[in-house]
Amino acid sequence: AQTVTQSQPEMSVQEAETVTLSCTYDTSESDYYLFWYKQPPSRQMILVIRQEAYKQQNATENRFSVNFQKAAKSFSLKISDSQLGDAAMYFCAYSGGGADGLTFGKGTHLIIQP
């Protein structure tokens, strides 16, 4: 079974600074998808960024980028120019593709200091 580990229960960063959230996973598959979701206090789960394992290039979405290390099974999220609206729980998730359900990590609570 796949597992996803987020080792940082909480992170704090100053507004406008850069922060990196860590995620490692375990799988025996070669083809899969990795995701970062954001869950603000409203509890709505919002997709931040997605990475296909067969792609070597790291995904980027505006201020959000990932460092995908397939051999190390590592998938970290970098948030540049942190904004107050980035404060939320961040979940790393794994999917084998198709109609496979997501396996989530326990989440990292990100605090933005003004």
Added chain:
Amino acid sequence: ETGVTQTPRHLVMGMTNKKSLKCEQHLGHNAMYWYKQSAKKPLELMFVYSLEERVENNSVPSRFSPECPNSSHLFLHLHTLQPEDSALYLCASSQFFAGDGQETQYFGPGTRLLVL
């Protein structure tokens, strides 16, 4: 309505009640999911429906009964629940086998359930 909607947003029920949670997706997707988010545990996958057929049931107690009448609607029927079933229930949808980037799951706002 756009995206994935869930009703009700909040529900309080006694252990002997029967209630249903509803999920509707307006994205034209062909797979739908139920997840449970408890305070002390990571999000747990409960059920997966693909093309209106159940393809996964993650050892969920029989007091939870899913129903998928068509590709746009998903229900979770609840009966004789326990207090430990109190949680946020999230619905999601995706389009599988559609190619690059289309297999992403999009979530509804959730139903917060309290069992007394």
